[in-house]
Structures are given as structure tokens and as C-alpha cells.
Amino acid sequence: MSEQRNVLGGLLLACSYAPLTGFYRTGCCETGPEDLGRHLVCVRVTAEFLAFSKRAGNDLSTPRPEYRFAGLKPGDRWCLCALRWKEALGAGVAPPVVLEATNELTLRLVDLDTLKAHAHGAPLGPAS
Secondary structure (H helix, E strand, O other), rough: OOOOOOOOOOOEEOOOOOEEEEOOOOOOOOOOOOOOOOOOEEEEOHHHHHHHHHHHHOOOOOOOOOOOOOOOOOOOOEEEEEEHHHHHOOOOOOOOOOHOOOHHHHHHHHHHHHHOOOEEEOOOOEEO
């Protein structure tokens, strides 16, 4: 999976190791056939987005110790489902995107110019 590409055409870089993110919990927004939600977009979550996501039925801020999930807080990086990001965009609360750590398959749902308009910060480094 480490040969997956980002939306800029380069190698997919890490999104976050703390909290550990990605469908496969590798720290990267890698995907495969098991990832039905398409956790492709590396974002830096905001308070507005976390509140929106909770209202939409996906509470990402409440700790779930049984899943070893501490809950997200504003500023954390997370591999978000591409359709949830697009939904948040329509609601005006799309969290900033880390382009180098966002999977190129996102481009099937969101164009690069839109992603660039919501870009934030540098990635952590190469995926392994």
C-alpha cells in the first residue's frame, strides 16, 4: 500500500501517528477494498467540523476506550471519508486538507482546485 499516490501526484505521505489514523491504522490515508467509507482525505480537524460530524451521526470527539480511541480535538490530523469532507464543504465547515497526505482517489469526488483552496500545512513524512 505504501506506493499509493497523493492528489499532487507524489507518494502518499503520512497524515498522523498521534492520533494513529487511516482505515488500516498505518498513519496514512491508504485505501483498499475493505475501506468502504474511503478514508482518503487527510484533514486537520476544527471545532466546527467536529460539531458538524457529531450532528451528522459520526461523533469523532468522544473518547471510546473500548476501541483505543481517545477522541479527536481541534488541531488533530485525521483520515476522513471523502464523502464526509465533501458534505462538510457544502455545509461550510470543511476542515483544512493536507494535500501531500490526501489520497489521489479523492480526485474522483473533489477537484484539485477545491482541495487546494482548503489546503493546510505540511505532511509528517513518507509513508512506510
